[in-house]
Amino acid sequence: MAPILSVDRVTKYFAGLAALKEVSFELRQGGIYGLIGPNGAGKTTLLSIVAGALRPTAGSVIFQDRRLSGAKSFRAVRAGIVRTHQIPRPFRALSVLANISVGSRFGLHAQRSASGTRDERRILEWVGLAHVAYIPAATLSVGDQKRLELARALAARPKLLLCDEVCSGLTESETLSVLRLLREIQQAGTTILYVEHNLKAIMSVCDHVIVMNYGRKLAEGSPEAMQNDPAVIEAYIGRTAGT
Amino acid sequence: MKGRLNKGVSSPSKFAAALAPFLLVAILALLPLLEPGSETIRLLFVTFVWVTVSVAWNLLGGFGGQVSFGFAVFYGLGAYAAALSLNRGISPILSFLLAGSVAVLASLLVGLPTFRLKGPYFAIATIGASEAVRVVMTNVSITGGASGYRIMETGTFHQLQHFYTALALAVIAMAISILVQRSKFGLALIAIREDEEAASDLGVNPFRAKLLAHALAAALTGAAGGVYARYAAFIHPQGVFAFSVGVAILLMPIIGGVGTVWGPVIGAVVYGLVHEELIASFPQLHLLLYGSLLILIIFFEPGGVIGLLEKSFRVFAYTRRLSGSHPQR
Ligand SMILES: Nc1ncnc2c1ncn2[C@@H]1O[C@H](COP(=O)(O)OP(=O)(O)OP(=O)(O)O)[C@@H](O)[C@H]1O
Ligand SMILES: [Mg+2]
Numbered sequence: 288m289a290p291i292l293s294v295d296r297v298t299k300y301f302a303g304l305a306a307l308k309e310v311s312f313e314l315r316q317g318g319i320y321g322l323i324g325p326n327g328a329g330k331t332t333l334l335s336i337v338a339g340a341l342r343p344t345a346g347s348v349i350f351q352d353r354r355l356s357g358a359k360s361f362r363a364v365r366a367g368i369v370r371t372h373q374i375p376r377p378f379r380a381l382s383v384l385a386n387i388s389v390g391s392r393f394g395l396h397a398q399r400s401a402s403g404t405r406d407e408r409r410i411l412e413w414v415g416l417a418h419v420a421y422i423p424a425a426t427l428s429v430g431d432q433k434r435l436e437l438a439r440a441l442a443a444r445p446k447l448l449l450c451d452e453v454c455s456g457l458t459e460s461e462t463l464s465v466l467r468l469l470r471e472i473q474q475a476g477t478t479i480l481y482v483e484h485n486l487k488a489i490m491s492v493c494d495h496v497i498v499m500n501y502g503r504k505l506a507e508g509s510p511e512a513m514q515n516d517p518a519v520i521e522a523y524i525g526r527t528a529g530t
Numbered sequence: 531m532k533g534r535l536n537k538g539v540s541s542p543s544k545f546a547a548a549l550a551p552f553l554l555v556a557i558l559a560l561l562p563l564l565e566p567g568s569e570t571i572r573l574l575f576v577t578f579v580w581v582t583v584s585v586a587w588n589l590l591g592g593f594g595g596q597v598s599f600g601f602a603v604f605y606g607l608g609a610y611a612a613a614l615s616l617n618r619g620i621s622p623i624l625s626f627l628l629a630g631s632v633a634v635l636a637s638l639l640v641g642l643p644t645f646r647l648k649g650p651y652f653a654i655a656t657i658g659a660s661e662a663v664r665v666v667m668t669n670v671s672i673t674g675g676a677s678g679y680r681i682m683e684t685g686t687f688h689q690l691q692h693f694y695t696a697l698a699l700a701v702i703a704m705a706i707s708i709l710v711q712r713s714k715f716g717l718a719l720i721a722i723r724e725d726e727e728a729a730s731d732l733g734v735n736p737f738r739a740k741l742l743a744h745a746l747a748a749a750l751t752g753a754a755g756g757v758y759a760r761y762a763a764f765i766h767p768q769g770v771f772a773f774s775v776g777v778a779i780l781l782m783p784i785i786g787g788v789g790t791v792w793g794p795v796i797g798a799v800v801y802g803l804v805h806e807e808l809i810a811s812f813p814q815l816h817l818l819l820y821g822s823l824l825i826l827i828i829f830f831e832p833g834g835v836i837g838l839l840e841k842s843f844r845v846f847a848y849t850r851r852l853s854g855s856h857p858q859r
Contacts, residue, residue, distance in 0.1 A: 338731065340731060360727070360731045361731075361734055364731065364732060369732070376727070377728075378720065378721050378724035378728065378729070380720065380723075380724055389717060389721045389729065389733075390732045392717060393714075393732055393733030394733045439732060443732050
């Protein structure tokens with residue numbers, strides 16, 4: 288089976304600083320992939336490039352046999368790639384439901400119907416935001432804002448969902464419920480690339496893990512293999528000890 | 531948006547709220563039957579023109595969050611296009627359509643290069659465009675340059691035509707505003723205003739939405755300029771293209787409450803009525819007064835008159851609950 292996404296030697300410079308150096312990997316349809324690495328490793332930058340929000344300095348991103356040109360994220364959404372943001376970016380003046388409507392009315396198979404469809408309500412129930420549906424998103428707690436990020440992205444019906452640290456800042460039980468959601472999303476047929484800092488969370492849901500450090504891909508493989516990889520341990524312990 | 535997704539409004543009050551605009555328009559349409567005097571008719575005419583441009587500005591600036599200082603370009607080009615067309619014996623309706631079309635073209639010239647860029651480029655470009663067009667029009671000979679241009683219609687018509695065309699245009703602007711607010715297009719605009727990149731990350735094409743809102747606003751503003759020109763019968767660049775016209779068009783929705791349907795209408799009524807008085811009593815001071823007003827609003831009540839009303843209503847409801855005249859829930 289051909290990969291759903293292939294990232295080929297992607298490099299990204301920010302004014303002379305190399306955030307990504309020749310990163311390559313492939314994702315197969317239907318999996319949950321973990322992308323881990325210490326602070327500043329380049330995870331978010333990589334996600335933004337796949338999501339079409341940033342143009343790579345060099346290299347290419349091919350999604351379902353089509354090359355994405357980058358720099359226009361709405362095009363990627365229409366191809367089936369939707370991302371969440373590490374720091375939530377809700378449409379603050381809009382209600383929670385209207386935030387989700389933006390996803391459902393402009394995403395893949397964009398709907399013409401007005402807000403408040405069954406689909407939108409189902410998503411709200413699913414992520415546990417039904418009780419705040421009519422409240423302006425600005426008033427949500429951080430945990431709920433993280434959930435809204437996920438709900439909004441799901442409403443856009445992605446084939447490939449890019450999650451950027453959807454669990455950071457959440458309590459243990461909130462984390463568990465979000466991880467359960469990710470599993471359910473995967474079971475519904477969506478491929479997931481899940482960026483996370485928190486090793487435990489990644490190890491518990493992912494089939495396959497990509498490890499990054501200093502803008503390079505360090506290793507990839509099964510969660511168990513990565514946990515025992517000396518280079519990975521070095522990158523993590525080395526950094527943690529340093530700070 | 532807030533209202534639409536707000537549950538729990540009782541249906542009789544909802545019905546009354548839906549009926550109120552129609553009633554208001556009917557009253558205004560029948561008003562001339564009472565022969566209120568030409569001064570009142572003139573004031574209402576001017577207010578209808580202001581309502582149109584204020585509502586138009588709000589489509590892009592209020593819903594879409596794209597601040598333009600250059601709506602005088604559309605107003606002035608509309609005025610001149612209609613004037614030239616009327617003087618060639620073309621019907622008023624066609625002349626106003628032409629006025630709107632010319633303004634749409636101008637909106638594309640400003641929007642196409644600037645809406646792709648992130649940052650305040652659009653707002654800055656509107657200032658430049660406004661000044662450039664005024665200077666050019668001051669030197670164009672077929673419209674008499676700085677000395678102005680006179681409209682001479684050959685046919686005779688009832689003076690109330692001005693009143694009714696302006697009223698009709700204001701109603702069209704309102705209808706468009708209400709439709710936009712309820713539509714998918716309106717949702718895109720608000721999402722762009724709140725966070726353009728996040729909107730794009732969910733499939734919204736910000737460039738297209740901004741361009742479209744700008745064009746729609748320009749069409750209405752251009753037509754309003756045409757309606758005004760026909761009424762005034764004499765226009766000059768320092769009048770219709772004045773930078774202060776562009777500022778006035780932005781002030782009205784801000785005074786009334788940006789991003790709402792009724793705020794820009796209230797702002798235009800306040801402006802239309804107060805402005806006439808101010809100009810009469812303080813011909814030099816009125817811009818200073820408006821500037822101070824703008825600063826006060828931005829610092830103390832960004833929601834404008836509508837925001838203030840909502841707040842006072844909440845305070846009122848709260849004190850009523852406290853005083854016990856209302857059963858506790
Ligand atoms: N827009 C930008 N402009 C300049 N430098 C940037 C930009 N975005 C990221 N960087 C830099 O690129 C590097 C990679 O950043 P990135 O945000 O991708 O890391 P990350 O792995 O997501 O880190 P974290 O775990 O802290 O979220 C960092 O050194 C960062 O400072
Ligand atoms: Mg990051």
